[in-house]
Amino acid sequence: MLPEASTLAPAVDRIFWGLVGLSVVIMGVVGGLVLTFAIKYRRGTKAYRGPLPDIMSREVEIGWTVATLFVALFIFWWAAAAQLPHFLLPKKALEIHVVAKQWMWKVQHPEGVREIDALHVPVGVPVKLEMTSQDVIHSFGVPAFRIKQDVLPGRYTSTWFEAKEVGDYHLFCTEYCGTDHARMTGTITVMEPEAYARWLAEQPHGEDLAGEGAQLFTALGCSACHGAQARVPAPSLANLYGSQVVLADGSRVTADEDYLRESIERPEAKVTAGYPSTMPSYQGIASEEQVVALVAYIKSQDGKRSQAR
C-alpha cells in the first residue's frame, strides 16, 4: 500500500476511499438490478410484463435526478472543503527552490545547499516549494505526499507539504516532457530534524541563495544602474518586494516573485512609472538559477521580511 507520509495524505485518502465506497454501492445497485431483471425478465419466463404503474416514470425520474444531484453536490462540497486549507500556503515554512529542466530536478536549499534529483527535508516542518522550469512544462509529483504541481517555464508555481514519516519516497515528473520523461525521477528523503541539520552541515556549502544573488547583482551589472551610487535613473530595489508598483500606463501591480522575474527577463513588459525603459533584458544572459538567486537577493533587501530559515 501507498504510505500516507504527509499531513495532507489522510484527508485525501478519506475522500478517495469514501468515493470507492460510493462506487461499490452504486455498482452494486445498478449491477444487482440489471442481474435481477436479466434473470427475472429473460425471454420465456412467466413474470408479469404489463404496463408500468402511472407514478413510475415521471415521479421516479424526478426523484432520482434530485437524489443524484444531491449526492454529487455533497461530494463536491466535501472534496472542495478538504482542499481549501491546502490552497493557503503556510506562512512559516522552509522555502526550497526547485528548477526543472529536461530531464532533471535541481533543488536549492535556502542555505545554498544544492541537490539534483533528490530532496532532503526534515520531518514535521512545513516545506514550501517555489518552482519554475527552464524549458518545457514538468510536474512535481510525490504520490506518498499526495501532492502534485505543474512546473511552468516563465512563471513560479508553488506547493507545500509537511512530511509525517521518516523515509525515502518517489519523486516523479508527472507532466510529459519529452524523451527522458520517465527518467525524470528522484528521491525525497525525510529525516529527523537533527539528522537533517547534520546532513545540511555535511554538504558543501555554496553561498546562500541571497548572498549568491548579491554577487550576481554586481557581476551582471545591475548595480551600475540600481546601486546606491548609480548615476542613471533607475528605481531602488530596496523594500520593493511585496510593495505596490505603479506602472507607466498607470496600472498597479504587486511586486511578487513573478513580477521580479519578469522585470529581469522582459523589463519592457512592465515599465515602472517615472523611469525610462532603458533596462536591458537579461533573457538568455542570466540562467534560470541566477534569476532565482537575483530574485532571492531582491527579496532579502526587504527590511521587514527575512528569508525563512
Next chain:
Amino acid sequence: MRSDDTGLLAREPGETSYLTEGTTLRSWLLSTDHKRIAILYAISITGFFFIGGAAATMIRLELFTPQGDFTTADEYNRLFTLHGVIMVWFFLVPSIPATLGNFLLPLMVGAKDVAFPRLNLMSWYLYIIAGIFTLTALLLGGVDTGWTFYTPLSTLYSNSYVLLAAFGIFVVGFSSIATGINFIATVHLLRTKGMTWMRLPLFAWAMYATSLVMVLATPVLAMAMLLICAERLFGLPIFDPRAGGDPVLFQHIFWFYSHPAVYIMILPAMGVVSEIIACEARRRVFGYQFMVYAMLVIAVIGFLVWGHHMFVAGQSPFASMIFSFLSFVIAVPSAIKVFNWTGTLYRGSIRFSAPMLYALGFVGLFTLGGLTGLFLASIPVDVHLSDTYFVVAHFHYIMVGGAVSAFFGGLHFWWPKITGRMYSESFARFAAITLFFGFNFTFFPQFILGYLGMPRRYHEYPPEFQVWNVMSSTGAVVLAIGYLMPLGYFAYSLLNGKRASDNPWEATGLEWTTNSPPPKHNFLEPPVVLTEPYAYHDWDEAPGGADETTQDEPA
C-alpha cells in the same frame, strides 16, 4: 432460409439494393449515397483502428517489465502519441457518427439521403487526406508530443513531425464539422411525415446532440492546431514564455475542444445502446423524454468543464472550484441515463443476443468509468491521481469500454440491415463476453496502479508496479482476441452468411421497414410515422412475453 448463392453482391433475381447499384470502384468512390459513404468510412476507420491497436500492443509489451527493454524512450513516446492521435481522431470521433450515423440517420428519419450528400462525400475525402498527412508523419519517424500536444514542448522543443500531424488533425476536424452540419440539417429538414421531434429514436437524438458539439467545438481544435503550426513555422510567440506567450493558454484551448470531444464519442454510444436495449428487452425506453433532455444537457454543460484537466496546471483555486462543481453537475444526467437503461429492463422480455450483451457490457463499463470520473472531479483526489494510470484507466473505461463496446454492439445490431446477411450468433456472443472480460482484465489493474502513483507515459517504472502491469498486459491479450474475432465471423458472414430478413430482431424504427440491404433511395415510398418510438408493447399478449420463435433461446 439459406439461399444457395454466395458472396455479398449475389442477389435474388430482380432484387436491387444500394450495394448492387454500380459495382465499379468509381461507383463507390464517387457515390453520394449516405449508405455507401458509411461503408467507405467503416472500412477506413477499421484500418486506423488496427494501426492504433498495433501501437497499443507494443505499449503493453514494453510495460511488461520495469526496464525499458523492448523499445527505446523515443520509440515509446512515438508509440503512445501515435496510439492516441489515431484512436481519438481517426477512430473514436468518426466511429459511430460517420459509419452507423451516416447509414442510419436518414433511414431513421425516413429520408432519402442526408441533407447535403456531396458535402458528405467531401467529409470522407477530407478524412482520407488528413489520414494521409498523419500516416506520413508516422512513416517519416513519428511524433513525440503525446496526443495532447502540450506547449512549449510541441512548438519549441520537439524534433519530430509535429507540423504534419497537427495539420492532419486540423483537416480531419473539418470532416467532423461537415458530418455535423449534415446531420443537423437532416434532422431539422428531412424528417418524414409524422416524425415529430418527440418521436425521433434516441439514436437520432444522439446524432443530433453530437453534431451540435462537433460543429461548435471542432473549430477550437482547428485553432489550437493552427496556433501550434504558426509558432513552429513562423516563430509567432503565442505560447513561448520567453517572448511573453503563455504555455498554459494552449491547454485551455485544447481542452475546450477535447472535453466536449469526449461527448462526441460517448453520446453516439448512448444512442446505440438505447436502441439495442429497448429492442432486446421489448420495452419502450424508460423515461424517453428525460433521456433526450439528459443528452442535450450533457452536450451543453460539456462545454463548461474543461478546467478539470488543469487542477494542477497552475490555474487559480477559484477556477478549479468552479470547474470541479460543474463536473459534478454533469455527472447527474449521465447517471440518469444509466438508471433509465436499467429501468427499461424492468418488466421486459429480455433476449441475450450479441448486441444486447455488448449493450449490457456498455452499461457496466460506462458506469464504472463515470464513477471514477467523480474521483477526478474532486480536487484533492485529482491532485493525487492526475497524470497517473488512474486517468488512463478512467478514460479507457469511457472511451473504449463505453464507446467501442457500443460501436461493436451497433455494428452487430444493424449488420443484417447493412449487409443483408446474418452472422454467427454464438461466435458473436462469445466475442462480446471475451471483450468484456478482456477489457476489465486490462484496465482495472490500471486504477490500482494510478492510486499507487504510477505516472502515465512512462516506459520505465519502479519495480513495485510490475505486478499490476503484468496483469494489465496479460488482459490485453484477451482483449485483442475479443477485437479480432469479429473480423473473422463478419468476413464469413459477408461471403457465406444466411440472408437476413428485413427485420430480423423485430425492432421498431423506420430503418427496419425497408429491405435488407435497403434500396438506393432507402424507401420505395416515403414512410409515414403514426406511433411513438419503441412501440414494443402488446399488452394483449399473455404473460410470458413476446413470441418465442425468433432466436435461439438460452435453455
